[in-house]
Amino acid sequence: METQDIIALVIVYLIIGAALVLSLLAEKKGWNKDATRKIVHIGVGSFIWIWWAFTEYWIMLAFFAIPFEIILILAAIPGNPVSNSKLGELSSDKGHRWGLVFYVATIIIMVVCFNSSECIFGAHWMAATIGIVAMTRGDGFGSVIGKKYGKHKIIHGKSLEGTIGVFVATFISAMVMMMLYSFLFQNPPFGWFVNAQVVEFLPALGYAAVAGILAAVLEAVCNGDYDNLVMPSCIVAVLILLGL
Numbered sequence: 001m002e003t004q005d006i007i008a009l010v011i012v013y014l015i016i017g018a019a020l021v022l023s024l025l026a027e028k029k030g031w032n033k034d035a036t037r038k039i040v041h042i043g044v045g046s047f048i049w050i051w052w053a054f055t056e057y058w059i060m061l062a063f064f065a066i067p068f069e070i071i072l073i074l075a076a077i078p079g080n081p082v083s084n085s086k087l088g089e090l091s092s093d094k095g096h097r098w099g100l101v102f103y104v105a106t107i108i109i110m111v112v113c114f115n116s117s118e119c120i121f122g123a124h125w126m127a128a129t130i131g132i133v134a135m136t137r138g139d140g141f142g143s144v145i146g147k148k149y150g151k152h153k154i155i156h157g158k159s160l161e162g163t164i165g166v167f168v169a170t171f172i173s174a175m176v177m178m179m180l181y182s183f184l185f186q187n188p189p190f191g192w193f194v195n196a197q198v199v200e201f202l203p204a205l206g207y208a209a210v211a212g213i214l215a216a217v218l219e220a221v222c223n224g225d226y227d228n229l230v231m232p233s234c235i236v237a238v239l240i241l242l243g244l
Helices: 003-028 032-049 057-076 086-095 099-114 125-149 160-186 199-220 225-243
Strands: 154-155
Touching: 003 032, 003 057, 003 225, 032 099, 032 125, 032 154, 057 099, 099 125, 099 225, 125 160, 125 199, 125 225, 154 160, 160 199
Parallel strands: none
Antiparallel strands: none
């Protein structure tokens, strides 16, 4: 493990801690549990801006994803100290007991399958990151927009406004991510960024649009916790088939 791995892990832990603290502060201010869950959902997803700095993919698995998944599984199973804590309360609210478990399971799948040439399906870093962007930013902000502005119901209680929000949030986040990382890979600060993949602007527009459409449709038709697993997996598969 190198110094940049340690720094990256510290940043990831700070991201998780900040998301949980903000969630608790929002709860104290009277926000409902669904809103505080989305703070965690969106906030923890910010790890994508640092995960490319790890020199070996197993480091993130061993010291971030797998321990976090174990904690969330315990939070989802009633009758233990973790499930009786605030995290357990957060996990079980609104019938989404396994939602965060699938959320982190998807991150593990992306790391194991797509993060480097040593992974099961090879190096498809950009595709994997866009899948996670759709799950975290797209689904998260789409839900917030739908709850606040949704008036036209379409399917499974989802609103047209929320579905459009999923598309817009996924599209914008995917474009920002691709352009930022393409720049950093060509001008790496401190030699941090191990995985190199550059996407030109016009192809990036196409990939972001496809991801946004898929995210919006899949989020609408997938009812319950499983969208955290189905949505990013399908998006990554399609993007890889398109050449990303």
